[in-house]
Amino acid sequence: xxxxxxxxxxxxxxxxxxxxxxxxxxxxxxxxxxxxxxxxxxxxxxxxxxxxxxxxxxxxxxxxxxxxxxxxxxxxxxxxxxxxxxxxxxxxxxxxxxxxxxxxxxxxxxxxxxxxxxxxxxxxxxxxxxxxxxxxxxxxxxxxxxxxxxxxxxxxxxxxxxxxxxxxxxxxxxxxxxxxxxxxxxxxxxxxxxxxxxxxxxxxxxxxxxxxxxxxxxxxxxxxxxxxxxxxxxxxxxxxxxxxxxxxxxxxxxxxxxxxxxxxxx
Numbered sequence: 001x002x003x004x005x006x007x008x009x010x011x012x013x014x015x016x017x018x019x020x021x022x023x024x025x026x027x028x029x030x031x032x033x034x035x036x037x038x039x040x041x042x043x044x045x046x047x048x049x050x051x052x053x054x055x056x057x058x059x060x061x062x063x064x065x066x067x068x069x070x071x072x073x074x075x076x077x078x079x080x081x082x083x084x085x086x087x088x089x090x091x092x093x094x095x096x097x098x099x100x101x102x103x104x105x106x107x108x109x110x111x112x113x114x115x116x117x118x119x120x121x122x123x124x125x126x127x128x129x130x131x132x133x134x135x136x137x138x139x140x141x142x143x144x145x146x147x148x149x150x151x152x153x154x155x156x157x158x159x160x161x162x163x164x165x166x167x168x169x170x171x172x173x174x175x176x177x178x179x180x181x182x183x184x185x186x187x188x189x190x191x192x193x194x195x196x197x198x199x200x201x202x203x204x205x206x207x208x209x210x211x212x213x214x215x216x217x218x219x220x221x222x223x224x225x226x227x228x229x230x231x232x233x234x235x236x237x238x239x240x241x242x243x244x245x246x247x248x249x250x251x252x253x254x255x256x257x258x259x260x261x262x263x264x265x266x
Contacts, residue, residue, distance in 0.1 A: 004062045004159060008166070015167045019126040019174045028177045028193060028233060031123050033246060041251040042127035048251075049137045057141055061162055065148050065155040074152020083154065090157035091164070092215075097147045098165065099218040101140065102211040113258040114139070119207065120243040120257065124200050129173035130166075133258065168214040172196040191216050198229045202237040206230070 059067070068074055076086045105115040114136040121128045132140075148158060172191045187195045191212045199210040209226035212219050219225035229236040247253060 004060065007159070008163060011163045012166055012170075015170050016126060019170050019176065023125055023175045026177045027175050028197075029124075029175055031125075031175070032238075033123055033249070035125075037246060038121065038123060038125075038249055039127055041249055041254055042121070042131045044251045045132070045134070045254060046127075046130045049132065049134050052134055053137060053141060056138065059145070061141070061144055061148060062155050062159045064145050065153055065158040068149055068152055069155060072152075073149050075150065076154070077152035087154050087157040087160070090151060090153035091161050093151055094144075094147060094153060094158070094161045095165075095213075095215050096218055097144070098214070099212055101143055102213070103224070105136065106208055106211070111136075111139075116240055116242075117254050117257045119200060119240050120248060120254070121200075122239050122244065122246065122249065123175070124173055124197060124238050125175045126170045126173060128200075129169035129171075131254075134255065135258070164214055172213065173200075187216050189216070190214070194228075194233060197233060197236065197238075198226050200236075200238050201229050201231075202239055202241065203230065207240075 069077065072078065076090060081089070105111040114133045117133040118128070118131055118136075121131055147153075153161075168191060172193050173196060174193050176193055178186070178192060178194065183192050183194050186192050191210070191214060195210055195216060196212075198206050201207055206226060206229055209224050210219055211224055216225070231237070243257060248257070
């Protein structure tokens, strides 16, 4: 676990390069704006968030999971299960926790004001998968640590979950084309780009659907699954009504969005 930062950065860069190249070779939709317009701020917020999380929080999720194991905190540390089963259950429960957190950030007005920065991107691609407001990232990390402590998640499961979450978020926000038949099969196992694109529609009823980042089962189980956008994937409008000026894609304006005027709902 001492190599955790190196492992995570290596997976992040590897997935980012592969998906970005895939987008260039087989895009699903025509871009409204160039990468040079959007990427500096989207990647800038990633760098800022990474630095501030390290600075402001005393531990990483994996390091905290090691402490939880040492102290025998949480459910899984106090029931007799094979280690492999505890790892699998922890990954599933953590994914469910992220799904429920995502719904909460849509349903609670003050949290939506933070989360809407993610939805204010005017195009959807690999960088959108890591474009989140700094305060949302910090709040999400605190909630994740609480879930790890309550669950007693093994450290290896937390590392695997963190890698999976980052990789699948970049994948399902990607502007890539999958064969329709393959997409129909894959979305039973994994949230696909076509499935998640519906969630970034300007239409409220579509924004409040397909909340999953990694596993697609929670949306189907809890009735938040929507198969396709009303306007189709070529006609769908990405973003939210309040922030459609391309100037809103600047890093300073992105960071100030929660404080700016506009209804706290869509």
